[in-house]
Amino acid sequence: MSANTPAAAAPAKSKKMLLIIIGVVVAVLVIGGGAAAWFISSRSHAAEDEEGGGAPAAHKEAPKVAPTFLPMENMVVNLADPGGDRFAQIGITLELEDAKTAEQVKQYLPTIRSGILMLVSQRTSTELLQREGKEKLATDILREVSRPLGYSVPSERERAKAAAAAEHDEGDAEERPAARKRTERTERNPVRKVLFSSFIIQ
Known part of the structure; x- marks a missing residue:
């Protein structure tokens, strides 16, 4: 019986290690996926802001008329x-x-x-x-x-x-306005x- 105990403990430890490794991999994937999603969304918002910021300015300018x-x-x-x-x-x-x-x-x-x-x-x-x-x-x-x-x-x-x-x-600050x-x-x-x-x- 004492011979079977170390053999039974070894698979239990290896299962625990496997679960820990899987848990770490899953955590890394979740964190990495979250970071990637945040990075992509922040870039798309920045692009929208640039397009959105530029569009109203273009609308505000009077259309150029040929002389x-x-x-x-x-x-x-x-x-x-x-x-x-x-x-x-x-x-x-x-x-x-x-x-x-x-x-x-x-x-x-x-x-x-x-x-x-x-x-x-x-x-x-x-x-x-x-x-x-x-x-x-x-x-x-x-x-x-x-x-x-x-x-x-x-x-x-x-x-x-x-x-x-x-x-x-x-030099006169009042005169300039x-x-x-x-x-x-x-x-x-x-x-x-x-x-x-x-x-x-x-």
């Missing part, structure tokens, strides 16, 4: 060079906010063309051959087109004054750009 382009007839203008023998042939296309603005501009085209002819006739070929001269002319034409529609485009001098005033006011409010109240000009489709000087 309307209004080409004007080419103009031939005598320049202000000594002797009066130089002239410029200029093609202008206006980039406008929408078709409604194009219709408004068309109503004032004779006035606008006259103003542009006066502007160009005051330039010399030396001025207009340089990029800066063309850019300044484009700004002046933008002002000329905007004026009949009731919008103003600041001149270079006015822009320089505004920049100097902004630099002066930078007021300047920001003034900027927010100004209306956006529907005449966006003046584009040169051709520019020949002879």
Whole structure:
């Protein structure tokens, strides 16, 4: 009988060990499965947040509308060079906010063309051959087109004054909100750009 007791104890111990090992494996699987499920769900929530966070922002933004382009007839203008023998042939296309603005501009085209002819006739070929001269002319034409529609485009001098005033006011914390409010109240000009489709000087 004493010979059978150790043999009976051995299978009992091995069964206990087997049960412990199975229990540990099951616990590891449960913990690992829970961790994997948590990781996957947290990633999917993060992806939803990114998509959900981006979608309302896209809806809040106004849909981009393609601008309307209004080409004007080419103009031939005598320049202000000594002797009066130089002239410029200029093609202008206006980039406008929408078709409604194009219709408004068309109503004032004779006035606008006259103003542009006066502007160009005051330039010399030396001025207009340089990029800066063309850019300044484009700004002046933008002002000329905007004026009949009731919008103003600041001149270079006015822009320089505004920049100097902004630099002066930078240190004053009370002035900055007021300047920001003034900027927010100004209306956006529907005449966006003046584009040169051709520019020949002879």
